[in-house]
Amino acid sequence: MTVFNPTLLLCAFGFSSSLRPFEPFITAFLLGPDKNLTETQVVNEIFPVWTYSYLALLFPVFLATDFLRYKPLLLLQAGSLVVTYVLLCRARGLLAMQLLEFTYGLATASEVAYYSYIYSVVELERYKRVTGFCRGATLLGSAAGSLLGQLLFSVAEVPLLHLAFITLASAAVAFLTACFLPMPSRSLFFHMSPSAAALSSSSPSEQMKEGREAMIPRSPESRDGGSGPLEVLKMLFADFVKCYSSRPLLAWSVWWALSTCGYFQIVNYIQALWEDIHPSGRLMIYNGYVETLATLLGALAALLVGCLPVSWSTWGELALAALSFLMAACVFLMDMLGNIWVCYGVYVLFRAVYMLLITMATFQIAANLSVQRYALVFGVNTFGALLLQTLLTLVVVDSAGLGLDINTQVRRCRPGEVQVSFVTHVCRFPPQFLIYAAYFTAIAVVFLVAGLCGLICKRISKAEEPTLEVQELSSSPDGTPCM
Numbered sequence: 001m002t003v004f005n006p007t008l009l010l011c012a013f014g015f016s017s018s019l020r021p022f023e024p025f026i027t028a029f030l031l032g033p034d035k036n037l038t039e040t041q042v043v044n045e046i047f048p049v050w051t052y053s054y055l056a057l058l059f060p061v062f063l064a065t066d067f068l069r070y071k072p073l074l075l076l077q078a079g080s081l082v083v084t085y086v087l088l089c090r091a092r093g094l095l096a097m098q099l100l101e102f103t104y105g106l107a108t109a110s111e112v113a114y115y116s117y118i119y120s121v122v123e124l125e126r127y128k129r130v131t132g133f134c135r136g137a138t139l140l141g142s143a144a145g146s147l148l149g150q151l152l153f154s155v156a157e158v159p160l161l162h163l164a165f166i167t168l169a170s171a172a173v174a175f176l177t178a179c180f181l182p183m184p185s186r187s188l189f190f191h192m193s194p195s196a197a198a199l200s201s202s203s204p205s206e207q208m209k210e211g212r213e214a215m216i217p218r219s220p221e222s223r224d225g226g227s228g229p230l231e232v233l234k235m236l237f238a239d240f241v242k243c244y245s246s247r248p249l250l251a252w253s254v255w256w257a258l259s260t261c262g263y264f265q266i267v268n269y270i271q272a273l274w275e276d277i278h279p280s281g282r283l284m285i286y287n288g289y290v291e292t293l294a295t296l297l298g299a300l301a302a303l304l305v306g307c308l309p310v311s312w313s314t315w316g317e318l319a320l321a322a323l324s325f326l327m328a329a330c331v332f333l334m335d336m337l338g339n340i341w342v343c344y345g346v347y348v349l350f351r352a353v354y355m356l357l358i359t360m361a362t363f364q365i366a367a368n369l370s371v372q373r374y375a376l377v378f379g380v381n382t383f384g385a386l387l388l389q390t391l392l393t394l395v396v397v398d399s400a401g402l403g404l405d406i407n408t409q410v411r412r413c414r415p416g417e418v419q420v421s422f423v424t425h426v427c428r429f430p431p432q433f434l435i436y437a438a439y440f441t442a443i444a445v446v447f448l449v450a451g452l453c454g455l456i457c458k459r460i461s462k463a464e465e466p467t468l469e470v471q472e473l474s475s476s477p478d479g480t481p482c483m
Contacts, residue, residue: 011137017174018141021149024287027271028280053105073113078175080107085168120184150288257384278340298355317451328440335433
């Protein structure tokens with residue numbers, strides 16, 4: 001089978017699995033007459049299950065992906081999406097919707113197999129190109145799905161339940177597409193080929209001479225291509241220690257984990273905020289158009305990263321601080337203004353800024369990593385983001401924790417609770433989005449301090465270099481002053 005065939009199938013899989021016309025309207029659907037759930041149930045009891053299941057399943061799915069050689073996990077991803085939308089179309093009640101969130105978490109955790117599969121069926125020098133094709137297919141599928149859903153809902157007046165059926169059909173197409181993918185004979189860790197093992201143990205200079213991209217040499221434990229679980233775990237730990245001992249990689253990874261945690265929270269609960277400001281039961285909503293625009297502008301921002309005249313090695317941390325402040329301002333405006341059009345606009349800006357920065361972080365992290373370490377570092381960063389998101393969800397969102405309201409403008413009284421004034425509400429019960437704005441502000445402050453300290457250290461080191469040169473020139477080889 002040529003490279004073209006699995007690449008085409010992978011792009012078709014990515015497009016069909018991302019084509020979800022129903023997704024921009026899931027909160028409106030759960031709150032509507034089809035499911036008849038309350039906002040407290042949806043926000044504080046149903047949505048948190050996705051976060052917990054995603055975190056619990058990510059590491060075992062990561063290992064199973066490599067051990068089973070990717071294709072079974074692609075089938076699991078598509079199959080989980082099918083089960084998710086079957087439950088959405090047919091099941092009712094709180095427990096059924098929580099089970100739905102678990103199956104969706106399984107599908108999300110299985111997404112790691114999609115890009116990992118590429119390495120097993122194409123040559124290393126084509127990996128970046130094929131990755132670009134597959135990423136473009138998923139973005140196109142996501143944008144097309146949101147646009148199709150909005151057009152069917154607002155123009156053709158198709159019921160939301162029918163959009164769920166269309167999304168179910170798209171997930172079924174993804175499952176059938178995955179069935180035709182070839183079964184790889186090798187993988188990154190458990191089933192390494194001898195040539196891959198030799199390449200991973202070669203030095204960066206040797207790889208550059210061969211015309212390959214520079215890679216950090218693998219640890220000695222991995223050179224024999226051992227495939228036992230214990231050997232793989234030892235290799236992963238050794239690689240983990242070596243990778244995160246690099247300060248630049250650590251800084252970008254910390255930002256990755258912190259910002260992705262906040263990004264997940266915003267994307268997960270933005271529809272609930274829109275419902276509070278602009279109820280779908282009484283007014284026309286345009287979530288699909290907004291998601292389409294946000295996806296396309298995010299992709300454009302990612303493409304423009306290479307055109308920005310910024311020395312990321314020097315100004316990277318300060319750029320992260322400045323743009324994190326912008327993201328914090330976007331979240332703050334969403335919470336405080338209570339205008340749906342402003343909320344739509346700043347949400348699009350928020351996602352575009354995040355896509356710009358996460359693409360830059362991806363490039364900076366992957367620049368000097370082998371494919372094996374590339375997968376490891378991104379997996380660890382995602383796991384860190386999910387761990388932080390789980391803590392944030394447990395404390396802020398979950399009904400077992402504080403169970404806070406979505407935004408400042410709307411106060412949801414619980415049974416037996418007396419409505420409080422706006423000032424008392426803000427002082428005693430800060431809403432979720434106000435907390436998220438403070439969270440991004442804290443990220444910005446941390447990287448502002450780190451960036452300023454880094455610049456000061458570089459200035460001091462540069463100022464000391466001429467002094468050392470003058471001292472060397474003013475002394476003879478035996479240390480006596482020159483006349």
